[in-house]
Amino acid sequence: MTLSADEAARFAALLEENQEALVAAWTDRVTTSLRGRLSHAELQRQTSEMRRAFQQALAGAAQDLTTEAAGELRAQLADLSATRARQGFTATETAVSVFALKEAVLNVLDGSDATTLRDYVAFSSFVDEAALFTFDSYVRVREELIADQAEQLLELSTPVVKLWEGVVAVPLVGTLDSARAQVVMERLLQTLVDTGSPYAIIDITGVPAVDTQVAQHVLKTVVAARLMGADCIISGIRPQIAQTIVALGIEFGDIATKASLADALRYVLAQTGKKKGR
Amino acid sequence: MERVPILKIGDILLVSIQIDMEDQVALQLQEDLADRIVATGCHGVIIDISALDIVDSFVGRTLATIAAISKVLDADTVVVGMRPAVAITLVELGLSLPGIRTALNVELGMDLLARERGEDDDEPDDEDEDEPGASAVATS
Numbered sequence: 001m002t003l004s005a006d007e008a009a010r011f012a013a014l015l016e017e018n019q020e021a022l023v024a025a026w027t028d029r030v031t032t033s034l035r036g037r038l039s040h041a042e043l044q045r046q047t048s049e050m051r052r053a054f055q056q057a058l059a060g061a062a063q064d065l066t067t068e069a070a071g072e073l074r075a076q077l078a079d080l081s082a083t084r085a086r087q088g089f090t091a092t093e094t095a096v097s098v099f100a101l102k103e104a105v106l107n108v109l110d111g112s113d114a115t116t117l118r119d120y121v122a123f124s125s126f127v128d129e130a131a132l133f134t135f136d137s138y139v140r141v142r143e144e145l146i147a148d149q150a151e152q153l154l155e156l157s158t159p160v161v162k163l164w165e166g167v168v169a170v171p172l173v174g175t176l177d178s179a180r181a182q183v184v185m186e187r188l189l190q191t192l193v194d195t196g197s198p199y200a201i202i203d204i205t206g207v208p209a210v211d212t213q214v215a216q217h218v219l220k221t222v223v224a225a226r227l228m229g230a231d232c233i234i235s236g237i238r239p240q241i242a243q244t245i246v247a248l249g250i251e252f253g254d255i256a257t258k259a260s261l262a263d264a265l266r267y268v269l270a271q272t273g274k275k276k277g278r
Numbered sequence: 279m280e281r282v283p284i285l286k287i288g289d290i291l292l293v294s295i296q297i298d299m300e301d302q303v304a305l306q307l308q309e310d311l312a313d314r315i316v317a318t319g320c321h322g323v324i325i326d327i328s329a330l331d332i333v334d335s336f337v338g339r340t341l342a343t344i345a346a347i348s349k350v351l352d353a354d355t356v357v358v359g360m361r362p363a364v365a366i367t368l369v370e371l372g373l374s375l376p377g378i379r380t381a382l383n384v385e386l387g388m389d390l391l392a393r394e395r396g397e398d399d400d401e402p403d404d405e406d407e408d409e410p411g412a413s414a415v416a417t418s
Contacts, residue, residue, distance in 0.1 A: 185362075185366060186362060186366070189362030189365060189366070190362050192362075192382060193361070193362060193382065193383075196382050196383050196385070196386065197382070198381070198382060198386055220366075220369045220370075223369050223374055224362070224365040224366050224368070224369045225365070226374075226380070227360055227364075227365040227368055227369065227374065227375060227380055228360045228362065228365045228380060228382060229356075229357075229358065229360070229379075229380035229381035229382045229386065229387070229390075230382055
């Protein structure tokens with residue numbers, strides 16, 4: 001049910017005439033729903049801006065949200081949802097901020113004749129549409145946030161650092177699943193090529209648990225590095241991890257394993273020193 | 279049929295594979311290389327595969343055969359410049375190219391060969407100590 005031109009005009013006038021009462025009632029409702037997590041003054045500013053946007057849209061004879069006259073309103077709603085999503089409010093709390101307008105309008109409506117009811121239903125569906133739009137924007141912003149964070153996490157968790165001339169290290173932090181293992185492997189091998197380092201140290205101090213799958217990933221990385229002509233050393237094996245490795249029967253074969261990164265570096269330097277000596 | 283050029287640099291034969299490694303090309307390279315090692319008396323062979331996108335099991339086996347043939351003719355073989363993607367694929371396929379020594383690039387490959395040669399002249403007990411440091415894949 002869309003808003004007809006005169007219904008829109010009537011509501012625009014109504015929003016204009018009763019603006020103070022409306023904003024007050026609306027702000028009260030929203031403040032209650034958010035349980036004081038935003039200040040009254042802040043919310044009052046938000047609602048009065050929203051009221052103006054609604055009023056402008058209706059004065060411009062907007063029949064639904066997609067029309068050009070509602071452009072300003074859409075921007076306001078999107079802005080509101082984006083702010084709320086970033087501040088950690090739930091989707092319901094965000095949508096209620098818009099729905100509360102309906103109740104506020106009901107309070108100021110003069111319910112004496114039948115046309116008022118029809119008007120109100122039409123207006124109400126307009127507000128519903130606005131609230132749905134808020135919901136969509138909210139979800140979109142949240143998804144963007146999640147995607148950003150996932151990407152940052154992947155970036156953060158797989159740095160390849162140069163420790164010494166010809167020695168690079170990968171400090172692994174966090175659980176190693178297949179996707180991450182793949183990223184680590186590719187980045188390490190690419191760094192080996194780029195820097196021409198014949199030694200790589202894989203430090204697993206930050207890996208909370210080593211099961212057969214994690215060991216498999218690490219072993220694959222080591223074998224791939226060897227195929228390319230670089231040697232890998234595994235370091236940072238904590239006591240419990242060492243026990244788990246033995247209990248699970250994981251074989252590291254002839255791959256050098258060291259207790260700490262310092263030991264691994266010392267081992268590599270001894271190796272290179274021996275070669276330089278010749 | 280295309281042929282892979284074999285360049286002689288000092289005591290080393292450098293083979294840089296810039297074309298698709300079809301089976302015939304691989305076999306031809308194997309023959310050519312054996313001829314050249316005998317003709318030049320070189321003691322080192324470097325095979326650069328940095329331009330290869332695909333190393334299949336046949337190419338892998340040919341490389342191993344070349345290494346073995348060179349060894350018989352008293353020349354050490356090093357395969358250099360394997361791309362990360364190729365290495366990952368080989369590992370996923372379970373091919374670890376046994377018997378082939380590898381290095382990251384031509385320069386490190388030449389270092390490796392020089393070291394090997396140096397070791398041969400050294401006393402035998404020194405040789406054992408240096409074994410784990412070499413980038414051999416023979417044991418993996």
